[in-house]
Amino acid sequence: MKVENFAERKIEIDGWPVNLTSYQIGETYHCKADNVSPGAGLARTTGATREEAENKAIARAKELLRRTKRREV
Amino acid sequence: MADYAHPEALVSTDWVAQHSKDANVRVVEVDVDTNSYKEGHVPGAIAWAWNTQLSDTVRRDILNKHQFEKLMADSGVSNTTKVILYGDNNNWFAAWALWQMKMYGHNDVQIMNGGRKKWLSEGREVSIDVPAPVVATYHATGPDNSLRAFLDQVQSALQARSHLMVDVRSPQEFTGEILAPPGLPETCQRGGHIPHARNIPWGKACNEDGTFKSADELKSLYGGEGVDGTKPVIAYCRIGERSSHTWFVLKYLLGYDKVLNYDGSWTEWGNLVGVPVERGSVAAKA
Numbered sequence: 001m002k003v004e005n006f007a008e009r010k011i012e013i014d015g016w017p018v019n020l021t022s023y024q025i026g027e028t029y030h031c032k033a034d035n036v037s038p039g040a041g042l043a044r045t046t047g048a049t050r051e052e053a054e055n056k057a058i059a060r061a062k063e064l065l066r067r068t069k070r071r072e073v
Numbered sequence: 074m075a076d077y078a079h080p081e082a083l084v085s086t087d088w089v090a091q092h093s094k095d096a097n098v099r100v101v102e103v104d105v106d107t108n109s110y111k112e113g114h115v116p117g118a119i120a121w122a123w124n125t126q127l128s129d130t131v132r133r134d135i136l137n138k139h140q141f142e143k144l145m146a147d148s149g150v151s152n153t154t155k156v157i158l159y160g161d162n163n164n165w166f167a168a169w170a171l172w173q174m175k176m177y178g179h180n181d182v183q184i185m186n187g188g189r190k191k192w193l194s195e196g197r198e199v200s201i202d203v204p205a206p207v208v209a210t211y212h213a214t215g216p217d218n219s220l221r222a223f224l225d226q227v228q229s230a231l232q233a234r235s236h237l238m239v240d241v242r243s244p245q246e247f248t249g250e251i252l253a254p255p256g257l258p259e260t261c262q263r264g265g266h267i268p269h270a271r272n273i274p275w276g277k278a279c280n281e282d283g284t285f286k287s288a289d290e291l292k293s294l295y296g297g298e299g300v301d302g303t304k305p306v307i308a309y310c311r312i313g314e315r316s317s318h319t320w321f322v323l324k325y326l327l328g329y330d331k332v333l334n335y336d337g338s339w340t341e342w343g344n345l346v347g348v349p350v351e352r353g354s355v356a357a358k359a
Contacts (some may be wrong), residue, residue: 001113001196001198001200001202001321002196002198003113003193003194003195003196003197004196004312006193006194006196006291008194009175014102016255016256020260021190021193023193024146025112025113025199027287028112030112031170032106032109032161035254035256036245036257037243037245037274037276038246038254038274038275038310038315039162039163039165039255039259039276040105040162040256041105041106041161041162042255042256042317044108044109047113056135061256064256065255065256067256067257068251068253068256068350069121069251070245070250070251071249071251071252072263073133073248073249073251073264073265073352073353
């Protein structure tokens with residue numbers, strides 16, 4: 001199988017920049033959401049379409065990012 | 074790659090596409106997200122899980138020599154096998170694996186420049202087949218602890234101001250605004266950084282496609298913060314994988330000899346009683 005339709009885009013969730021990477025392998029779209037800095041993965045999802053995979057990843061990333069506390073420095 | 078001090082430390086995705094199934098080559102995917110491999114990987118590649126196979130699961134430590142030898146043997150890696158490492162997040166844990174392999178004396182190990190991201194973005198072939206390597210014989214040397222910094226060394230270095238401390242985390246982790254990467258569990262009691270550390274986030278060493286920046290760009294990046302190879306360096310992050318990426322850049326791409334990876338990193342320092350911590354100021358200078 002070849003990887004097809006690779007795409008990346010940056011969005012913002014609750015003030016945090018998030019990178020969405022999606023691509024197709026066979027019939028399945030895969031999406032990975034990571035925090036841009038440092039780049040650690042927040043969610044890895046699949047779907048029949050890019051939109052479905054991305055929406056699942058965004059929902060999970062939102063859950064996790066809401067738990068991040070900012071402190072005064 | 075010719076401008077790097079050790080261009081032989083890297084291979085291209087093209088090279089891997091042509092050689093991944095060669096008899097004396099073992100391609101290994103090492104990811105932050107250990108599920109990445111299952112969705113599709115370089116044909117012929119096996120996977121190592123950083124959190125179970127490249128770490129002692131009881132003590133907080135890297136593999137001991139016996140564990141390392143067993144992993145290599147079970148992976149079909151002999152002392153003369155050419156090992157190609159790649160992974161997600163621009164090779165974070167691929168660099169961690171390379172660091173351990175160098176500690177145990179494996180000479181012929183390289184990183185696929187650009188990692189998993191570049192392979193996928195180029196629309197290359199992937200496989201979901203999991204190879205079953207023939208068990209090999211492996212004898213490790215070391216560990217060579219001159220590549221690693223332990224807590225007591227970091228404390229001594231701080232007191233003597235003998236090393237440059239390079240904190241490769243994000244600016245928000247460095248200043249103490251957040252205690253862990255956004256979205257991940259907090260794993261320390263306090264935020265901030267080791268006093269006098271420079272903040273040079275690991276990702277600044279990479280291009281958008283995941284490959285490493287040129288030697289000139291890297292020299293400028295690190296040299297701008299006083300890291301030019303004249304003074305020994307201790308690199309750290311949160312758990313030691315991002316700093317192994319920077320360790321690789323400084324040691325193999327720029328050829329700086331005295332570079333240590335402090336894998337205890339902030340999950341150790343940030344939880345200690347009575348050690349100094351600085352907060353704020355991304356531009357902390359010595």
